[in-house]
Each structure stands twice: as structure tokens, then as C-alpha cells.
Amino acid sequence: METSLAEQPVFDRHLRTPRIHPTAFVEEGVTIGDGSSIWDTVHIRHHASIGEECIVGEKTYIAYDVKIGNRVKINAFVYICAAVTIEDGVMISAGTVFTNDRFPRATTPDLKTLRSSDPDEETLPTLVREGATIGAHCTIGNDLEIGRFAMIGMGALVTKSVPDFHLAIGVPARSVGYVCRCGKVLAMIAQLNPETASLACEACGLEYAHDHGTITELAPHFVDQE
Ligand SMILES: CC(C)(COP(=O)(O)OP(=O)(O)OC[C@H]1O[C@@H](n2cnc3c(N)ncnc32)[C@H](O)[C@@H]1OP(=O)(O)O)[C@@H](O)C(=O)NCCC(=O)NCCS
Numbered sequence: 001m002e003t004s005l006a007e008q009p010v011f012d013r014h015l016r017t018p019r020i021h022p023t024a025f026v027e028e029g030v031t032i033g034d035g036s037s038i039w040d041t042v043h044i045r046h047h048a049s050i051g052e053e054c055i056v057g058e059k060t061y062i063a064y065d066v067k068i069g070n071r072v073k074i075n076a077f078v079y080i081c082a083a084v085t086i087e088d089g090v091m092i093s094a095g096t097v098f099t100n101d102r103f104p105r106a107t108t109p110d111l112k113t114l115r116s117s118d119p120d121e122e123t124l125p126t127l128v129r130e131g132a133t134i135g136a137h138c139t140i141g142n143d144l145e146i147g148r149f150a151m152i153g154m155g156a157l158v159t160k161s162v163p164d165f166h167l168a169i170g171v172p173a174r175s176v177g178y179v180c181r182c183g184k185v186l187a188m189i190a191q192l193n194p195e196t197a198s199l200a201c202e203a204c205g206l207e208y209a210h211d212h213g214t215i216t217e218l219a220p221h222f223v224d225q226e
């Protein structure tokens with residue numbers, strides 16, 4: 001007997017074929033990896049690609065040609081425009097909006113012709129690196145990168161690139177601390193001696209080098225426990 005999406009567990013890694021809610025609108029040429037779930041009234045534009053074991057929450061919009069890696073969690077009401085690339089293991093919380101045009105206009109200067117919405121030389125890219133988290137209701141500018149395992153606090157307005165492992169908050173977003181792969185705070189910048197050379201996570205023990213705001217993992221010490 002067939003089970004409806006609602007009756008299936010929220011996430012079941014043994015279910016390999018992608019699950020697509022009947023109200024989702026997936027255009028032609030879209031690829032969706034095994035184990036991914038696409039929830040109600042999601043709209044995925046043509047030739048976007050979504051990796052394996054992703055969750056795309058209800059009412060999210062993903063523009064054409066957007067590339068999304070594996071095990072990415074996208075909550076409800078997220079707007080992902082063209083020229084955005086999202087690597088593996090990223091979390092994008094509810095209500096987040098990406099942008100790709102810095103000085104947008106609807107029409108030509110005489111107001112007589114609607115401008116095309118297709119990407120052109122004014123379209124600027126945004127890259128969200130692996131493991132990063134974007135908190136709820138953020139606005140993400142363009143021509144920038146959110147670094148590996150960076151964390152953006154809820155309600156932030158990101159106008160500049162955020163380095164790897166940085167915690168950035170506010171409007172406009174500024175780095176206030178450093179976070180571990182596991183998500184816990186390693187140190188707050190205001191409390192940290194700038195000469196400190198190493199940091200260890202109190203929650204999981206992972207260790208990092210610190211060099212005046214640059215955080216690097218001391219060794220490839222992350223072991224996949226599966
Ligand atoms: C940024 C964040 C990680 C900080 O968490 P925290 O270290 O526990 O912070 P605290 O709650 O102790 O707050 C510390 C200070 O930062 C402020 N603050 C906390 N989050 C903030 C945010 N997102 N933006 C601006 N200021 C924030 C607090 O008001 C407090 O200020 P104060 O010292 O002047 O009183 C967290 O608040 C956050 O935004 N997480 C993302 C949550 C989210 O979007 N989840 C989505 C999935 S449910």
C-alpha cells in the first residue's frame with residue numbers, strides 16, 4: 001500500500017528515492033538526489049540541482065540553475081535566487097532571503113520596457129560553504145561568500161563575506177565570535193586575547209588554530225562516525 005508523504009517519517013535515510021509532495025512544483029531539468037524530501041508548495045525552477053538527503057521546507061522557492069549540495073536543510077519560506085551555490089551540510093533557516101542584483105530596476109529608464117529577470121552582467125553570485133548555518137529571517141547580500149561552518153545569527157543582514165568558523169550577527173552583520181563544527185561557540189572576540197594561538201571546543205573537544213581572526217582546523221581531525 002502506498003503511504004502519503006504526511007504518513008512517512010520526516011527523515012528516513014533508508015528511503016532512497018526523493019519524496020516530492022504532490023503540491024510541489026518542480027520544473028523540467030531539475031535533479032533531486034536520493035533520500036531528499038521536498039515539502040508542500042515548494043517551487044524549484046528549471047535545471048536547479050539538489051543533492052542527496054536534503055530537506056526543502058514548505059513554500060520555499062529555488063531559482064533556475066541553483067546548485068545545492070548533499071544533506072542541506074532548508075526550512076520554510078526561503079527564497080534562493082539565481083547565482084546562489086550552496087555546499088554540503090548547510091542549514092538555511094526559515095524566512096531567509098538571498099539577493100543577486102545590487103542596483104535592481106524593474107524597467108528601462110523610460111519606464112516603457114520591463115527588464116528581463118534572466119541573469120546578466122549585473123547578476124552577482126553568492127556562495128555558502130560547507131557546514132555553514134544561516135539563522136532565521138536573514139537577508140543575504142551578493143558578491144560574497146559565507147565561509148565553512150560559519151554561523152549567521154537570526155535576523156542578520158549579510159553585506160560582506162563571513163570567514164570560516166565565524167559567528168556573525170546584526171544589521172549589518174559583523175563577526176562577534178568563532179564557532180566549532182558542532183555549532184558551539186569557541187570564543188567571543190570581545191573576550192579573546194588577540195594573541196591566543198589555539199582554541200578548543202568545550203563541547204566536543206575539536207581544536208583550532210587562531211591567528212588574529214583566522215580560524216583553521218589544527219588537523220583533519222573530524223572523523224565520520226557512520
Ligand atoms: C547568535 C546566537 C547564536 C547567539 O546565541 P547565544 O550565544 O546563546 O546568545 P545570547 O542569547 O546569550 O545573547 C548574547 C547577546 O547577543 C544578543 N543576540 C543574540 N542573538 C542575536 C542575534 N541573532 N542578533 C543580534 N543580537 C543577538 C543578545 O541580545 C545578547 O545581547 P546582550 O549581551 O546585549 O544582552 C543566537 O542568538 C542565534 O541567533 N541563533 C540562531 C537561531 C536561529 O535562527 N535558529 C533557526 C532554526 S530554529
Ligand SMILES: [Zn+2]
Pocket residue numbers: 180181182183184201202203204205206
Ligand atoms: Zn565542538
